[in-house]
Amino acid sequence: MTFIISLKDKLNRKPLETPHHCQMCLSHQKSTFSDLSNDAKDELSRLKTCVSFRKGQVIIHEGARPQGVYCIHNGKVKLYTMGTEGKEQIIRFITNGELIGYRSLLSDEPISASATALEDTFACYIPKSSFFKVIEENPKFSLKLLKMSCHELGEAGKMITSLAQKNVKERLAEILLILRATFGEDEEGYLNISLTREEIANMVGTATESVIRLISELKKEGYISSKGKRIAVADRGALQQIANIFE
Amino acid sequence: MFRIVGFNTIQETLKALLPFNASNLLLEEIVMQSSFIQFHGVGECLFKKGDSPLGFYFILHGKAEILIPGTESIKLVSGQMGGLDAFLEEEKLLFDVISCSPHLESIFIDRRCYEFIIKQAPFKKFIDQSLLRYVGAYRQLLVPPQSMFL
Structure with a gap:
């Protein structure tokens, strides 16, 4: 079964409409599955389930053993672990076309980080049997997964170094740059993601009060601007200097 | 088939x-705080022996079983919970818990969600009853078969 989708059909579809077939998905080009053959996409589409999540709803919990992966069709998701005293440490964000849960499926271990929708999110749940069949039959896809896994390992290493060696202001500047690179900016130049100060603090790894103080400090210095929860990067170069990031 | x-x-x-009339507000909060997990095949693992009990499964649809070596397994059906005993004891899972129906749907309740639901009296009673059912099922396995007395 192969679907031929015209560009017109794709443009006519609302972004949140549930895709019955991976070929029809608007996030398809960004997706990990983009290079797969039509047969492989048929296999993925055959058993998948579309699950919708409300803003703030938990998608997956640390410690569970889901026997499949989630591919985000539309939405923004935070990945975090629970520290002692129930404090969240945000590890990273997931957006359209990215996968959740593939590493625990490959390693046959429980999920190591929880995921919560930051806005109304649609995801496709692909069962283990379809996912593994596609891996076995598509060496290029397996290599892509390996690359993704290695990349995430590298990013985790960078995060450990950042948490261990950088001060809070340096980490905050780095996080703001990461958020800008991941989600981009809206028409007014604000980051295209709405995070509470607590969530930013959970990503930086500090107290909410410190983040509030440092955001107003960066604002006074003219490096960022803010309006309610929204933040805009005004001087990227200066933030890079503060964060000790060299391009 | 696409669902x-x-x-x-x-x-x-x-x-x-x-088994009680829960308000929609309460149910909404539970769905928000728990995670929906589905299993597509017999024998898929909900928990493996030795897993840390960071939560437990509440079965919405389908069947699961607790595999106890050398004896009968304990069957879990819709409305029952898998891994609750280990979760409450805060000890690693003693047995594998697997799905035994082709399609199983569940919600995974972690400690944060549990602490929320336990504050509601009917839920607390329900959890206590589920735990007692667990104890009963384990005790049943310890009772020697009737053939031993014949």
């Missing part, structure tokens, strides 16, 4: 399974 699972589907299923 769509939304927030309301989970909430309605949960409402139908609970």
Whole structure:
């Protein structure tokens, strides 16, 4: 079964409409599955389930053993672990076309980080049997997964170094740059993601009060601007200097 | 076959399974704080022996079983919970818990969600009853078969 989708059909579809077939998905080009053959996409589409999540709803919990992966069709998701005293440490964000849960499926271990929708999110749940069949039959896809896994390992290493060696202001500047690179900016130049100060603090790894103080400090210095929860990067170069990031 | 699972589907299923009349507000909060997990095949693992009990599964649809070596397994059906005993004891899982129906749907309740639901008296009673059912099922396995007395 192969679907031929015209560009017109794709443009006519609302972004949140549930895709019955991976070929029809608007996030398809960004997706990990983009290079797969039509047969492989048929296999993925055959058993998948579309699950919708409300803003703030938990998608997956640390410690569970889901026997499949989630591919985000539309939405923004935070990945975090629970520290002692129930404090969240945000590890990273997931957006359209990215996968959740593939590493625990490959390693046959429980999920190591929880995921919560930051806005109304649609995801496709692909069962283990379809996912593994596609891996076995598509060496290029397996290599892509390996690359993704290695990349995430590298990013985790960078995060450990950042948490261990950088001060809070340096980490905050780095996080703001990461958020800008991941989600981009809206028409007014604000980051295209709405995070509470607590969530930013959970990503930086500090107290909410410190983040509030440092955001107003960066604002006074003219490096960022803010309006309610929204933040805009005004001087990227200066933030890079503060964060000790060299391009 | 392609299916769509939304927030309301989970909430309605949960409402139908609970032995008391839970308010929609409460059910909504539970669905928000728990995670919906589905299993597509017999023998898929909900928990493996030795897993840390960071939560437990509440079965919405389908069947699961606790595999106890050398004896009968304990069957879990819709409305029952897998891994609850280890979760409450805060000890690693002693046995594998697997799905035993081709399609199983569940919600995973972690400690944060548990602490929320336990504050509601009917839920607390329900959890206590589920735990007693567990104890009963384990005790049943310890009773020697009738043939021993014949």
